[in-house]
Amino acid sequence: MNTVSFACLDADALGGMQRVTHTLAQGLARRGYDVHVIGLHASADPVTYIEDPAYGHHELNPGPRWRFGATKRARRLLDAIAPGLLVMTSPGVVTRLSGHLGGHRGIGQYHGSFAHARGTWHLGAVKAHYGDLDQAVFLSEDDAWRFSEAALLPNTWHIPNPLAGWPHRPSPLRKPRILGVGRLTGVKRFDRLISAFARAGRPDWELHLIGDGPDTDRLMFHAVTEGVSHQVMFRGRIPAGEMPTEYRAASLVALSSDHEGFPLVLGEAAAFGIPAIAFDVSGGVRTLIDDGVTGVLVPPGDVTALATALTELMDDEPRRAEMGAAARAHADAFRLEPVLDQWELLFAHLSR
Template identity: 30%
Template sequence: MKYRIVFVLTPAFDPNAGGVQRTTFKLGNYFTNQGHEVAYYSFSVGGHTECQYGELFHSRQPGGCSNRENLNYLEEVCVSFNPDFVINQMPYDYPITERLGKLKKTHDFILLGCLRNSLFSVVNNLEKTMQEMLPDSLFKLFNNPVGRKMALERHKYLHRKSLKHILSNHDRYILLSPPNNKELKYFVGDFMQEKVLAIPNSIPEVQDEPGEKEKIILHVGRLNDDQKRSDLLLPFWKACKDRLLGWKFVVVGDGPYMAEMKEQISQQKIDRITLKGFQKPESYYKKASIFMMPSAYEGFPNTILEAQSYGCPVLAYKSYDALSWIVNDGTDAFLTDPYRVDEMADSAVALATNEKERMKAQSAALVNAARFTIDKVGEQWEELFGHLADV
């Protein structure tokens, strides 16, 4: 059975610009190759790359989903394209979910909402979130057990309200991993559990073997100090570099923390570290022997599996539940307590200085990554489409 599918997203259609965009591109490519008709609607006016797999529509006025005219154009596109399925990549954006929820009542399509980040991003990082959101005076006032409990209860109330709105308006709510369901139940209990399932993100392919590796520890990601914890990159390297003579630390990515990193490297004269800025990461995965990621939380850490698909074992923190489902601690990944830089540095040294164990971990990384190829993940989407079309 062939279907007509519309993806809805707020950022520009550019697979190199972020995880949501990359996931949308990969799925659109897969669905098109399976014979489905695919369209995309972005709420960004510009910044799009050429659309090779399907038809791209985008807002014609600024203001994103806050502009009623852009919502009207989304509705116009959906009515004209007449989809069987609409995949809402932005279910937390109230105007989008509200408009699509109403539209599906008068037009015969199935609305799928996709979780694209951890539901516990605040719960597991409450104090840091409060510090970023509150003025210094209020943070000092509320940064105590009573204040943190009040902040958590307020967050739980507001998040519960958002999640119930999402579940009520979508026919299915697709999480990124089974552990996300535990997070979901923390907020809404068993509310509309019959609508909930998990389908992970995918990687295009897995290399047959690790290939020729260099003495490189690699990090790929946006540089910020809240979610990505880029502030831990330099302390990590300083803690292990003197024990890893001949090794280099390569950082691929850009973001608001880049300037701070450059300044610290210069002032502290930190050697054997290279900041590459924004680059396509594939050639770096190919050369790297070890991949490290210090994130506080991720919906689904695409770069971890991309690195593993090139035979890179992973160093990361046990800071979000999904990670322990995605990788296998002690075989293809080595996880440490958040945010113990010294422990992660020790893991890096142990892996880098034991060639036999490192090669074993590199092979295990390839095996694990094979669970998430686009063909295997795409089959899960096809099964979902078939099931819902028959209901």
């Protein structure tokens, strides 16, 4: 099958899932596939992920909702695209499109973790719809197994998210700087990271938070109450092209989220040879961090353990260097080409 389409709720919004979708689409198009990216509705704040896309790009609705007539438009679009594979990137997409595949074979992808899905409507949607598709694809072997058991899925597969690029120069790990990257919103729990950083008590270090969001003012006040406002730098949103400079200026990366699927920041940090410290919240996180070798995993929500891990690595430059080198070697498996190879293995499996 030479046609591959990816469908997202909003294909051009700022987010890891969207970035991964466009990265995969461009990679497969360059391998000779006829690739299409479909947004079920337009993003209110669109982001350009690929400057010169080699794939088709379509939007079913000009507004932010699944409006009247959208199902007919979806059918017409899918009928106009040569029969192939349709990768539906979330339960919301699967529930809207799985009954209208026409000549396409359906792949249900899930970009979150089993732990997160279990506490939301997502697990019910996966149970109801993903087993009827040709394949259900998850981000890690652990998550695929958990979904197969809990949702009784006979068709699970796992493929990690790819890195968009590969840096030729890693970080020298010399600056006393910790990096946190992500939307400043509740699920990322940067308040916990700020508290852990404060407890580490290293006045010569800085914590740089890259991203914007509705919790900015609250987090700034939290830094004041923790007594580290002069050490916590709120950098705002930084263009993707400038992020290599930020990674090379960091010596540690920390992730304090309540839940994550396959967080690209950990893969990107590893590619720059930066050890990471993260809450152990998913199979994807465990895939990206080899605990004690490329970084440190701590129990979810345990601020004291996070502070201890930060302190130990802030104080141990040789260990940071050793872990950073191991992290870069580990991240090689998540480069775009090996991940595209895994997608092609799945395509070959479905064509048998």
